[in-house]
Amino acid sequence: MIPWILLGLIGVPPAYSGDQDALARAIDTRIAEHLSIESVEPAPPADDAEFLRRASLDLIGCIPTADEVRAFLADSDLDKRSKLVDRLIADVRHARHFARTWRALLLPEIETEPQLRYLQPGFEKFLEQRRLENAGFDVIVRDLLTVPIASPDQTPEFVLRDLNQPNPIAFIASKNADPAKIASSSIRTFLGLRLECAECHNHPFDPWTREQFWSQAAFFAGIERRGKGPFAPLVEVADRKEISLMNTERMVPVQFLDEAKPRPAGTQSPRVEFAAWMTSPSNPYFAKAIVNRVWSQLLGTGLTEPVDDYSAANPPSHPELLDEIAAAFRASRYDVSFLLRAICRSEAYRRTSRLTHDNQSQPELFARMAIRPMSPDQFADSLVLAVQVQPADERVAGDDVEELDRRRILNLLQAEGSATDPATSVTQALAFMNGRIVDRATKLATGARLQRILDEFPDELDRQIDELFLATLSRLPTDAERDSIATTLKTEHANQERGDRLGNLLWALLNSPEFRWNH
Amino acid sequence: MFTQRDSMLPRRLWLGSTAALAFGASLRCWMPAVAAAVEGSPRPKRSCILLWMNGGPSQTDTFDLKPDHANGGPFRPIETRTPGIQFSEHLPEIAKWSEHLAVVRSMSTKEGDHGRARDNLRTGYFPQASIQFPVLGSLVAKEAGEQTGDLPNYVSVFSRGLFSPGMPPGGFLGPSYAPLVVGRESDDQMAGPPLSVENLAVARGISPEQVDERLRLLSALEQPFLAARPGAAAESHREAYRKANRLMSPAAAKAFSLDHEPADVRDRYGRGQFGQGCLLARRLVERNVPFVEVSLGGWDTHEANFPRVQSLCGTLDTAWSALMRDLSERGLLETTLVVWMGEFGRTPVINPRQGRDHYPKAWSVVLGGGGIRGGQVVGRTDASGLVVDDRQVSTPDLLATIFVALGIDPRKQNMSNVARPIRLADPDAKPIAEILTESPA
Structure with missing residues (x-):
């Protein structure tokens, strides 16, 4: 086990006080440092049309109309790009795009199991609504992980509800309510760590042990399906806080990845503590994982790549930058709008995708916009x-x-x-x-x-x-x-x-x- | 100009010629980069037809019967053409081809989950360090070198559910080695007949002149855009359009059309999807396509195993034996390896629902045709069928055997997406020498 401190918290930078321009300039500085070390000349800014198309696709999930292009080209406001970004984020289609983007990451099973499509509208509705409220990303994650589930003596929790009503339970249901799947999927997506290789055996190069994997699954051990299939109603035995290690006799108790032990919480589901630990400001992985996802969505390549494989053996391309953005994101209380605005104001996001000088093609240098x-x-x-x-x-x-x-x-x-x-x-x-x-x-x-x-x-x-x-x-x-x-x-x-x-x-x-x- | 174009003139030709007239300099982008790709190893000696049994077929009810044990179930063994080798009574036709088949009864693998086992058996590897392992078909397609005719190197028939969404087709080898999928993925009736390449023909009412003008406009439009954005994406776009155009040639389209086969031949394979898919596979290897897979699903028999396996065996027996006969009569058996496998076997113990569950610990595969010494059984399970008694064979061993049978060195390496060279088969793999006609190099 490598403690948090070695993997994450090297040189914590001062938090940004919610100033998106300051963060954008910090991004510019860090990217420029690396370009200069590598002697790479970055590509010039994209022209207005290229920028409008890109920002529209990234923020509302659709190209602009011909009229919108004409209006944007004619606009003489020097700050029109930042204003465009603000406008697009305020557009209702932005919340829908956000919901679809994250649905694909959180419920990838839908692509292989067509019947799970019934979960899609309600799940997207949930994400869309939260985004419209500009709920912090931590709130969304806690919603997904701590969604109420009835106890065995109550009416089981229905998974498939009114199709178009917000339905956060779809996340747990889509993992077949399987504790190991819920744990590995949430840790991969929200912390950028891959634990699932430790499901069956300890891996020689990974710090995670099999016990640690199953300790995470133990937080979800109380969840049971009443019946068969993905839509079976759920109940939870809230005081069950251990799980059998891969169908062996050995029981593994709940324990956080940093080896802290959860407080005994009585009859409350251990999921609540897990979600609190995961989204806590002192968890060094959470902010980074979300920042890295959003960065890769906007720039084509994560600061850590693959985006869900943060480990000592796979360091970020710009470690200081990832720390700085993560700190600012944390300080903003995980405000997605703030994060999007800041990245979209950076030079890296505003460059053309045209190759203008040699050596601009290494994606991790961000010397020109990636084609996506x-x-x-x-x-x-x-x-x-x-x-x-x-x-x-x-x-x-x-x-x-x-x-x-x-x-x-x-x-x-x-x-x-x-x-x-x-x-x-x-x-x-x-x-x-x-x-x-x-x-x-x-x-x-x-x-x-x-x-x-x-x-x-x-x-x-x-x-x-x-x-x-x-x-x-x-x-x-x-x-x-x-x-x-x-x-x-x-x-x-x-x-x-x-x-x-x-x-x-x-x-x-x-x-x-x-x-x-x-x- | 080509105002009086012969409509039968292969599309590739007139595409090339008109492009040459209009944009002399841009011709390169539509024509194959033959010179660059041909260097390297010789083409494999043989084609491969993979009969993929999706869901995991029951070995106890097909090729490794246990008639004297409670696990055996109701099916009786029958003699094959080879003395001492018995198959299930529901595979009577394929039993006649036993001299050309080697049955491996000692597969022992580690994965009992459909998706992960499928990826393991189809790539030869377990997931590690975000490496996008390519499947067998892609690996063979790569070894076959630049596509020589109008047909692709890797065709996958009815491949629904064979590729994980997170796994790009072609794996780290890239989309050039992704399969051409035949048989529509969706249940959408408007997408055309079930056994066809979707959208192969030019849309109705579009004249050759229009097609010509369209392609020239496209070429002029994309040229500056792609030139300013060099890289894998640009290459992939050019190559996909070039190959798509070649595939639309009358000769290529004809290969996919089973209407050219006599009715009795089509009947012989069985008129179901799998049978017709096997017939298509034969047409494709006749035209030198290096790798064709045809999948038959439904083997996940957790309940009511016996009637379901019996019915599947009927489909399989008819199609596979017709395929062996055709390959043999056309002199293609020596140059075509036929592999029968799924992602795992099934529990010898019969569950309370008269079903059999996932069982990777001891199961069977069959290899036949080119490169294989037939009339053999390799390995043995114990009387209960629960454990392998002799000659355990792993996933890498099986894949290495397939490569050697095709005339490909399994130790060859490809560069992966994590910039680490990866061998075709795991370095620990030991090909099953006793069933190969040529010893591994």
């Missing part, structure tokens, strides 16, 4: 917005076509793993080239976006091209692009309908990586 894949939700919402799928006459009995399309996109992208590196599979390429959604969007008869542009600007080819660029890539074409495309569309294949030709351009835009990625 869109999440399935980000992509589905952006695509629907860009093309305005709108075939009211094509309604399949009782189904909302838009929702059906969304689902199909989600299925397609979900099948394709990695959340960090955008990787295109052959399956995806085929779907975007030949699939039904893009096909309908790019045919005049079914493509609402095409129809609108041709109605509004019937004889202005340049304007049509501009509108398609704004709607999809969230920018205007360069003059060279506009000229070359206009020439192609005017001269080639004159026998094609003009709607078809504009559809060809829309097809190319939707298939381009610039549309598919968050860059």
Whole structure:
């Protein structure tokens, strides 16, 4: 066992008094130090359109509309980027995006066990509501871990409630109410530590022992399912505070990872103490783990990578910086808005993703913005917005076509793993080239976006091209692009309908990586 | 220009030609980087068809019967073509191919959870230090080198549930070695017939001229964007679109179309998904695809084991024997390794629900065809079937055996995502020499 002090608390910096600009400058300083040591010239700031698109995707989970792009480009306010970030965080879609992002991390089982999808709306609703209240992240974590569960002599706790009511119990239910799974999953996500390798055996390189693993599981040992399957109602024997070590005779008692013993709490569930310990300001891992997640969501690479593998053998790229942001986050009482504002004000977040000098490609230097894949939700919402799928006459009995399309996109992208590196599979390429959604969007008869542009600007080819660029890539074409495309569309294949030709351009835009990625 | 294009002209050709006319300099991005990839080891000698029994098949009711023990259950053994080797009475057709099959009755592995055991058997490794271990199909696809024709190196048929969401397909080898999935993942009826590659054909009503113009617009658009953002993502995008275009060629599309098979051949495999999947596997190895897996689910028989296993054996016996016959008649048996396995076996002890539960401690796999000395049984379990008595075989041993049978050195290394070289099979692996036609190097 390595004590906290060696792993975490080296040089605790002074707390920031809630000043997001001060934190942003501290980020700039630390990132610049490393760039300078490595002699790497960072990329210049992104232009307005690139920044608007990125911030919109990161904060509300969707690209901006053509009108929003135009307005942002025309805005002469020097502080418009920070104001944009504030505006996006205040947007109701931000809470929804936050809920989806964290749902994917907290209930990953939904992707493999389709029946668990019934838990999704209520769980996202819970996260969304908490985010709308700007509840501290510690509050959210305590909610998840200490959700009330009836005692055996009471009516068991229903897991599947009104689908659209906030339902924090979904976290425990999705782990099959299994103490070991609940413990390892929460420790991995909220503390950035991987204990599960110690479930079966002590690992030679990890400090965690098998006993320690099971001591964590012991906090959840009282939870029992009444019946079978993931939706079985739950009860909890609150004074059960030990668990059998991997089906052996040996019983392991509750004990915190820093070897402190929980206070005897009588009939209160040991989960309450576990949650308090986990989110306590004196727990050096909690703030760091959340900060590191949010940082990697915004910049593509964590300060520790993998984000959930903080260990002595895997030090952060910028240890001081991680400490400083974590301290400020703690001081802010785990205020997610504060954290987002500060990171989005940093130079690192505002750089272009273009390579402008050599050596800018090492992700952990943050010399240029990483290119990131869109999440399935980000992509589905952006695509629907860009093309305005709108075939009211094509309604399949009782189904909302838009929702059906969304689902199909989600299925397609979900099948394709990695959340960090955008990787295109052959399956995806085929779907975007030949699939039904893009096909309908790019045919005049079914493509609402095409129809609108041709109605509004019937004889202005340049304007049509501009509108398609704004709607999809969230920018205007360069003059060279506009000229070359206009020439192609005017001269080639004159026998094609003009709607078809504009559809060809829309097809190319939707298939381009610039549309598919968050860059 | 190509105004009077022959519609049967392979798509790849006209794609290449028109791209060359329009953007001489950009041609490179659509064409394979052959020179860079061909160097290195020779292609494997053989293709592999993996029959993946998802859920964990019962060894006691298939290839390691215990008729004289209470654990044996109701199924009787029958003689095979090989004297002294017996299979279950519900595998009568595959019993006729025993001379080409080696049964390993002494698999002993460590993992009894479906997901973790599946990943262990399919990658050869246990999770460690965030290494994204690639599955067998990806490893073989990589050893096969740059895809030579229009078809991919790794095709996975009905692979629903075979890949963990956290595990990128292709593992640390990257999406180039991810499988092409055949058989739709969703239950969505609009996605096309069940055994097909989704979205393989150009959308209805789109003329070749339009396709042509679209691809040229795309190429012009993405060129500056990707050039300014070099790296794995850009490469992956270019490669996926290039391969997708090749896959859309008439010749490639034909490989996936079972309509070209006579009705009696299709019947012989069984008209269910698994049977037709095995027929597709044969069509693909005929066209030199190095690795095809076809999965058959339903083996997780915690309850009512016997009627369910009997029914699954019917499906399996029909399809697998038809596959062996076709491979043999077409001279492909020597160049095709066929592997039958799941993630673990099942408890010899029958539970109160007439089911059998997960059992990794003593179970069976079967290898056959190319590279394998058939007509053999390796290893032995005791009378109860509970423990391996002789010749214990581990997951790495099995994977190493498969590599050697394919003509691949299992000690070869790939660079992993944590910048540590990883061998194809664990360094401790010992190939099962007695069933291999060629000794490991």
